[in-house]
Amino acid sequence: MSDSPLVRDWSLDHETSEPFLNLLRLEVRKKDDWLKHRLSEEDIKRYQANGYINHVQVLTHEQCDLLLQEYRCFMENDLCQEKMELLYEYHRNQTGDENNVLMHALGHWRVSPLFHDLVFLPSVVVKVSQLLNPGTLTPVRFWHDQLFAKPAKHGGVVAWHQDYSYWTRTRPMQHITVHIALEDQTEDNGTIQYIPGSHRWNRNGEPLPILDFNFKDMEIIKSILTPEELEQFKPEPANLHKGEASFHHALSVHGSYENRSDQPRRAAVLNYFADGTLSDVNTELLKGSFIPKGQRMSGQLYPLVYSPEW
Numbered sequence: 001m002s003d004s005p006l007v008r009d010w011s012l013d014h015e016t017s018e019p020f021l022n023l024l025r026l027e028v029r030k031k032d033d034w035l036k037h038r039l040s041e042e043d044i045k046r047y048q049a050n051g052y053i054n055h056v057q058v059l060t061h062e063q064c065d066l067l068l069q070e071y072r073c074f075m076e077n078d079l080c081q082e083k084m085e086l087l088y089e090y091h092r093n094q095t096g097d098e099n100n101v102l103m104h105a106l107g108h109w110r111v112s113p114l115f116h117d118l119v120f121l122p123s124v125v126v127k128v129s130q131l132l133n134p135g136t137l138t139p140v141r142f143w144h145d146q147l148f149a150k151p152a153k154h155g156g157v158v159a160w161h162q163d164y165s166y167w168t169r170t171r172p173m174q175h176i177t178v179h180i181a182l183e184d185q186t187e188d189n190g191t192i193q194y195i196p197g198s199h200r201w202n203r204n205g206e207p208l209p210i211l212d213f214n215f216k217d218m219e220i221i222k223s224i225l226t227p228e229e230l231e232q233f234k235p236e237p238a239n240l241h242k243g244e245a246s247f248h249h250a251l252s253v254h255g256s257y258e259n260r261s262d263q264p265r266r267a268a269v270l271n272y273f274a275d276g277t278l279s280d281v282n283t284e285l286l287k288g289s290f291i292p293k294g295q296r297m298s299g300q301l302y303p304l305v306y307s308p309e310w
């Protein structure tokens, strides 16, 4: 944890209830207010069949623009140098190749009130509660956030992967990802793409192994797929519009190609798990965060963001 007096750590706040914190204008007080954010039965069935749903509007254009202003802090990191130490991870260019740039950050909710409020967004967390265990509402905890930005003209790929391959330090697998497009995504600018049905791909109940920690080698996953999986490998571009999200299962294979357009492509990603998920390691979970193996994931960095009792 930071002891710098200059930087406020927003992870100490587990609510967005004070008016001055309500930067995204969260107006939920009663049970009915939460429930109006529910997905339809058809959406849930599609999620179960394909491992993801997309084109779910979760932010207005105005809210996206506010978040994009804040995003500058992480694109030009000398703007906000003092905040960087609170991030869990920061990669100005994760590929290491200046012709294929991918900015990737984790933990910005701690340094930005806007990104902090995003974690608690009712239009997101109620849907997550429905999808974690389809058919029931499940209490939801926050795991971590991510930014993925591809600059204009030389934006790099995000190689095909399953998110849970990177998260086996928390168990059981009851995790979900919400990928929010802060501007229109197209095949030209490197939209996120999904392999329908790949959320059923596993190796004795475990995710596919990680082959590339830097997401650089787009097609390397194919080297470990079975002939049946290769047969089913039919990417579907999401082509999300500004303010729309896709919700994907922790084993759903996804990735994205280069951004060769003349505009940046920036996304805000939120990762959650069901309340009751346990630490599975005695080593660091995220930078500065230790929870003994076998104990519940909870506390300052893993707030409860929705409970069906609310």
Ligand SMILES: O=C(O)CCC(=O)C(=O)O
Binding pocket: 148, 158, 163, 177, 178, 179, 190, 191, 192, 254, 255, 256, 267, 269
């Ligand atoms: O921005 C991208 O294309 C990749 C994002 C991603 O891996 C995710 O949302 O889990």
Ligand SMILES: [Fe+2]
Binding pocket: 161, 162, 163, 177, 254
């Ligand atoms: Fe991912």
